[in-house]
Amino acid sequence: MQLSHLSPAALAEELGQRLKQARLNANITQAELAKRAGVSRKIVLSAEKGQVQLENFAALLLALGLAEQLNNFIPKPQISPIQLQKLQGKKRERASGRRASSSQPSGKTDEGEPSW
């Protein structure tokens, strides 16, 4: 499945469905999960539709024992190669962006180096 081709809403919904499947695999009810996660049943209900606050979603993942898997998702931030190059000592805390050196206020603002 191509998650990257989905709309934000569709992607959130997909995540909700996967959460639901995980709950069913564990064979626990929405009410039980809600209790374990310390949230209302309504949260579980809407979370499975993809409409939740990240923190509540996190609570549900924890309650289902799925938290560790998040490491595979967004791995602990690594300094990108491009940065390693530029940065001498300290780590970046802001995006760079070219200076208004003198003239040529070209249209494009970014898109210099692709991500990582």
Added chain:
Amino acid sequence: MQLSHLSPAALAEELGQRLKQARLNANITQAELAKRAGVSRKIVLSAEKGQVQLENFAALLLALGLAEQLNNFIPKPQISPIQLQKLQGKKRERASGRRASSSQPSGKTDEGEPSW
């Protein structure tokens, strides 16, 4: 890092920080990311603190090209072994829970089979 030992709030916050690091690695500003994702800059700001609606978080992931990685996180739901056993034909849409067969309305409600 032991994500499973964190509180829901702390876990959400950790995810926000990782999102931020990913943005910095791509070297784009909050404003740029907001524009690309079609959300307000404030969303980016609070998302990096872990306070966002899942859908907005999804929008940011998409804008950063991190969506595919979600497959590693909550993999496409698989039917659990326990289910494969029980289910003959159709797939489960509700958690089971024992019936009130006759008497013994014991205290415990679930916790029969551990997850998967």
Added chain:
DNA sequence: TATTAAAGTTCCTAATTTTGTACTTTATAG
């Protein structure tokens, strides 16, 4: 097929988030 508990819907209120603009602080290029 009948029973019954899980899941989904509804309503109103309370709480929180999101928007948008403006201003302050601060990292970083030069």
Added chain:
DNA sequence: CTATAAAGTACAAAATTAGGAACTTTAATA
């Protein structure tokens, strides 16, 4: 060190979500 743009804060209004209880629908067991 200085200039400047990125990041963070603040505030009021608008929008959305969350809480809680009650009620309806429906999957799954026996």
